[in-house]
Amino acid sequence: MNLAVQLGPLRLQNPVTVASGTFGYGVEYARLLDLNQLGAVTVKGICLKPVRGNPTPRTAEVASGLLNAIGLQGPGVDGFLRQYWPFLRQLRVPTIINIWGTTIEEYAEVARRFDEVEGVGALELNVSCPNIKEGGAQFGTDCRLLGRVVAACRRVTRLPLITKLSPNVTSIVPYARVAAEEGSDALSIMNSYPALAIDIETRRPRLGNGVGGLTGPCIKPIAVKLVYDAACTVRIPIIGMGGIQNAADAIEFLLAGATAVAVGTANFYAPRTALEVLEGLQAYMHRHGVADVRDLIGRVEMPGKFENGSALGEGSVRGASGLGPSADTRGGNLLGSSMPSGATSG
Amino acid sequence: MLAQPMKDESAEIIVNRPEVGLYHLLMLRAPGIAPLVAPGQFVHLRIWPCADALLRRPFSVYRVEGDCLSILYKVVGKGTAALARMPPGEHVAALGPLGHGFSLPCAGGGMPILVAGGYGVAALYLLAERSPVRGILFQGGRRKEDILCEPDFRALGWEVRVATEDGSWGTRGLVTDLLREELRSGGRGAKLYACGPTGMLRAVAQLAEEYGLPAELSLDERMCCGMGVCLTCVVPVRTDTGWEYQRACTEGPVFDARQLLWEVPS
Numbered sequence: 015m016n017l018a019v020q021l022g023p024l025r026l027q028n029p030v031t032v033a034s035g036t037f038g039y040g041v042e043y044a045r046l047l048d049l050n051q052l053g054a055v056t057v058k059g060i061c062l063k064p065v066r067g068n069p070t071p072r073t074a075e076v077a078s079g080l081l082n083a084i085g086l087q088g089p090g091v092d093g094f095l096r097q098y099w100p101f102l103r104q105l106r107v108p109t110i111i112n113i114w115g116t117t118i119e120e121y122a123e124v125a126r127r128f129d130e131v132e133g134v135g136a137l138e139l140n141v142s143c144p145n146i147k148e149g150g151a152q153f154g155t156d157c158r159l160l161g162r163v164v165a166a167c168r169r170v171t172r173l174p175l176i177t178k179l180s181p182n183v184t185s186i187v188p189y190a191r192v193a194a195e196e197g198s199d200a201l202s203i204m205n206s207y208p209a210l211a212i213d214i215e216t217r218r219p220r221l222g223n224g225v226g227g228l229t230g231p232c233i234k235p236i237a238v239k240l241v242y243d244a245a246c247t248v249r250i251p252i253i254g255m256g257g258i259q260n261a262a263d264a265i266e267f268l269l270a271g272a273t274a275v276a277v278g279t280a281n282f283y284a285p286r287t288a289l290e291v292l293e294g295l296q297a298y299m300h301r302h303g304v305a306d307v308r309d310l311i312g313r314v315e316m317p318g319k320f321e322n323g324s325a326l327g328e329g330s331v332r333g334a335s336g337l338g339p340s341a342d343t344r345g346g347n348l349l350g351s352s353m354p355s356g357a358t359s360g
Numbered sequence: 361m362l363a364q365p366m367k368d369e370s371a372e373i374i375v376n377r378p379e380v381g382l383y384h385l386l387m388l389r390a391p392g393i394a395p396l397v398a399p400g401q402f403v404h405l406r407i408w409p410c411a412d413a414l415l416r417r418p419f420s421v422y423r424v425e426g427d428c429l430s431i432l433y434k435v436v437g438k439g440t441a442a443l444a445r446m447p448p449g450e451h452v453a454a455l456g457p458l459g460h461g462f463s464l465p466c467a468g469g470g471m472p473i474l475v476a477g478g479y480g481v482a483a484l485y486l487l488a489e490r491s492p493v494r495g496i497l498f499q500g501g502r503r504k505e506d507i508l509c510e511p512d513f514r515a516l517g518w519e520v521r522v523a524t525e526d527g528s529w530g531t532r533g534l535v536t537d538l539l540r541e542e543l544r545s546g547g548r549g550a551k552l553y554a555c556g557p558t559g560m561l562r563a564v565a566q567l568a569e570e571y572g573l574p575a576e577l578s579l580d581e582r583m584c585c586g587m588g589v590c591l592t593c594v595v596p597v598r599t600d601t602g603w604e605y606q607r608a609c610t611e612g613p614v615f616d617a618r619q620l621l622w623e624v625p626s
Contacts, residue, residue, distance in 0.1 A: 075413065
């Protein structure tokens with residue numbers, strides 16, 4: 015049974031990772047599960063300098079979901095490299111480092127800093143965090159800016175680049191397209207959805223920041239649709255995420271066109287979810303006689319044609335042709351001998 | 361880097377019964393967690409029958425007996441309401457032990473003073489039990505029904521002084537008024553340990569400063585993951601260079617009173 019997938023030049027031993035911001039820096043969860051069983055570890059967003067984050071309360075539980083406005087609290091590049099990288103780099107699975115900035119130059123500078131670090135699996139560009147005043151979502155909801163951020167990072171690093179898209183757009187299609195055109199190796203879909211919860215007794219927002227981002231099971235169908243839309247448009251692989259609680263949720267994303275999946279909010283209440291997804295995925299493949307997980311990618315059978323006119327089978331065609339290990343020659347050529355050790359292990 | 365051990369296990373409910381008023385006692389068989397619990401630590405429970413309460417709920421460990429641990433909880437929302445309906449024999453997912461707890465008083469050291477507000481007293485029981493030195497528990501609540509476990513502490517050899525706001529048990533007034541009297545009269549107390557509502561904790565911190573006593577305070581913050589990842593439960597803490605947010609679930613819930621800022625500096 016093959017579980018390995020390619021995210022551009024980055025090979026994952028299986029398609030299950032975790033969503034940035036829900037897994038700390040990996041080390042916290044190492045007490046409960048073997049991180050080397052994951053496809054990759056994805057860490058919380060890092061920018062140049064340490065960030066204090068938003069005032070409390072920072073999260074609010076809502077029906078089948080979680081609203082958050084943490085404000086990207088973090089140690090900055092130097093703090094991350096000092097405190098967390100020594101642990102992460104000795105893992106046998108790749109680390110995907112989520113990065114962000116408040117200007118295009120800052121994004122590029124963070125990308126450049128990590129390009130100098132040996133062993134990084136990939137960089138995930140966070141252009142879609144709704145909870146910081148500058149940067150974040152503004153880059154993810156302006157196609158022109160998005161293109162410039164991706165291009166600026168592409169210029170300074172040979173690491174695989176994953177662009178994490180915002181759901182807060184009329185159509186994700188142009189964003190997926192521009193991210194691919196400017197050199198993204200893969201897409202992450204989706205970030206949290208902007209949302210508001212109000213305490214009716216105090217008439218104040220339930221978050222210190224006012225508004226926040228909605229995650230958890232309640233956003234899953236939205237995320238599956240966005241993955242499907244993007245998969246019909248671009249040929250680069252997609253990491254699907256949004257409300258995954260179990261293998262069935264994850265398989266929906268794969269069928270919609272995702273090459274890999276990330277477990278997010280569930281890590282907060284069921285820390286073993288990612289490994290349970292992996293076990294459940296294997297059981298599903300066994301039950302359905304699927305020998306290669308890549309044969310699930312994009313295999314939803316949609317009635318009629320897509321809104322953008324693509325043929326019904328395109329998702330499947332893409333799944334079969336665009337994702338094999340040899341499909342992305344650019345990544346292979348570029349990385350050559352500098353391929354991070356974590357990225358090639360299986 | 362790897363912090364203290366913790367376990368995620370399915371814990372069987374042994375006892376789940378109302379104590380007094382809205383307070384309930386829950387005893388769980390949690391063989392992976394119970395033996396590891398230190399005073400002031402907590403467990404994070406996932407209450408399965410409540411489908412739209414996604415998150416776990418944090419509870420201070422009250423007692424430990426062999427493979428079992430107990431918590432005292434108050435029904436305050438949908439999660440705890442669902443928990444109160446669960447019969448013995450059912451299971452909850454339990455993660456723990458979590459957090460940085462109280463430091464144990466030294467044998468031969470000064471007398472410890474415990475200060476509890478409402479069911480905050482639960483977080484102090486293990487400390488009282490395992491402390492090599494006995495001392496005084498100051499216990500407060502709105503009314504008599506909020507004074508829990510008083511006989512348990514007496515049975516351990518602790519003196520207990522009670523204040524209720526309505527005067528229905530012990531002295532009428534705030535528990536911190538009782539504490540102030542004790543400190544003013546030059547009592548033998550050497551260190552304060554407190555758990556209760558934020559207002560009470562702030563008053564204890566102020567008294568500690570006034571009388572030059574060290575104090576360890578257990579904060580009751582809103583939590584989400586409980587294991588240091590989500591950064592929900594942060595509180596502003598003084599540092600050498602200014603201040604930073606620290607996690608009540610990891611650096612806390614017990615903090616040195618002198619570290620705590622209470623408000624975010626403007």
